[in-house]
Amino acid sequence: MGIERSAILGMGFYVPPKVVTNEELARLMDTSDEWIRERTGIVERHYIEGEVGVADLALPAAKKAIERAGITKDDIDLIVFGTLSPDYEFPGSGVLLQAMLGRPGIPAIDIRQQCTGFIYGLSIADLYVRAGIARNALVVGAEVHSTGLDFTTRGRDVTVIFGDGAGAAVVGAPRVADQGILSCALHSDGSYAKELWCDKPGSRYHPRITAADLERGDHFPAMKGRTVFKHAVTKMPAVLDEALKSAGVALQDLDIIVPHQANLRISEFVQGALKIPAEKMVNNIQRYGNTTAASIPIALCEAWEEGRVKPGALVALVAFGAGFTWASTIIRW
Numbered sequence: 001m002g003i004e005r006s007a008i009l010g011m012g013f014y015v016p017p018k019v020v021t022n023e024e025l026a027r028l029m030d031t032s033d034e035w036i037r038e039r040t041g042i043v044e045r046h047y048i049e050g051e052v053g054v055a056d057l058a059l060p061a062a063k064k065a066i067e068r069a070g071i072t073k074d075d076i077d078l079i080v081f082g083t084l085s086p087d088y089e090f091p092g093s094g095v096l097l098q099a100m101l102g103r104p105g106i107p108a109i110d111i112r113q114q115c116t117g118f119i120y121g122l123s124i125a126d127l128y129v130r131a132g133i134a135r136n137a138l139v140v141g142a143e144v145h146s147t148g149l150d151f152t153t154r155g156r157d158v159t160v161i162f163g164d165g166a167g168a169a170v171v172g173a174p175r176v177a178d179q180g181i182l183s184c185a186l187h188s189d190g191s192y193a194k195e196l197w198c199d200k201p202g203s204r205y206h207p208r209i210t211a212a213d214l215e216r217g218d219h220f221p222a223m224k225g226r227t228v229f230k231h232a233v234t235k236m237p238a239v240l241d242e243a244l245k246s247a248g249v250a251l252q253d254l255d256i257i258v259p260h261q262a263n264l265r266i267s268e269f270v271q272g273a274l275k276i277p278a279e280k281m282v283n284n285i286q287r288y289g290n291t292t293a294a295s296i297p298i299a300l301c302e303a304w305e306e307g308r309v310k311p312g313a314l315v316a317l318v319a320f321g322a323g324f325t326w327a328s329t330i331i332r333w
């Protein structure tokens, strides 16, 4: 039996304890605290230590989300795991989390939509729950960037931006009237795939990576920063508008907007272009850097913990990133 709407019932996030400041990065490469703050807003980020994968980061975030939803792990019947930095080439991190949680047999779906991964994941969970196929879906966004970055001056444009972390949400049947996910708008345009990407290892290459590739740094993420910026500041307002229209609400009705924490300048640009009051925007990139699929659930969960997301609040999530992909969702809390 299907239901009309699904809702976020609980959230959790986890970042590894090690904090890395801009000054520490400036000791490894030709950059400065001033440059990083001015161009990105970032002051510090968290990195894993030792052999820790995204499933390890996701587990405490998932447990907290389950507890806050007032259910147990045995009530979870679907996992949707968004990450661009899976523990292994295969299998996906969703099954690793499924085993760690102790939920044998439930389906686990991995998705690879990078910065929009959490919104894509929510839309999948929403459809499964509304269709009556899942009762409580666990949606995760988690990244370990720090083991895949170039800590030399060659990689400074990308490396200073990213951090590690995880966020999770339980999606199930609404608990109160009017609560729920009102709309989701999803897009992609693969003609920009190489503007923000990681080339190697890749299945099209024989072998998938060589010593020469490693020497050149083809296994590190590469980004055309200005192109990303230009597309982000046009696509994010457009997809937010689309999700608002589809939900039948206006921009002014929103109580809180959680943009993907790509870069503080991008969030400020979007805020300025749409004339959104600063107190409605959630920005925490200063402390976590860009955690890709984890950035929205971390920011949303932290805003909720701070009492900024109240029952009945109208919430917008909006993201842009690699692919290119862009997405937005409107949620009545």
Ligand code: COA
Residues within 6 Å of the ligand: 030, 031, 032, 035, 036, 039, 040, 115, 156, 157, 158, 160, 161, 223, 224, 225, 226, 228, 229, 262, 263, 265, 266, 290, 320, 321, 322
């Ligand atoms: N520290 C110091 N200098 C740096 C640097 C760093 N970490 N990274 C790049 N630079 C240098 C460049 O080498 C360049 O030097 P040059 O003029 O001698 O060639 C100079 O700074 C300016 O580089 P440019 O790329 O033109 O800077 P920018 O103003 O476009 O800012 C970004 C760079 C990455 C901050 C900006 O393009 C941006 O925010 N893009 C969006 C990125 C993003 O959000 N990505 C995540 C998407 S999910």
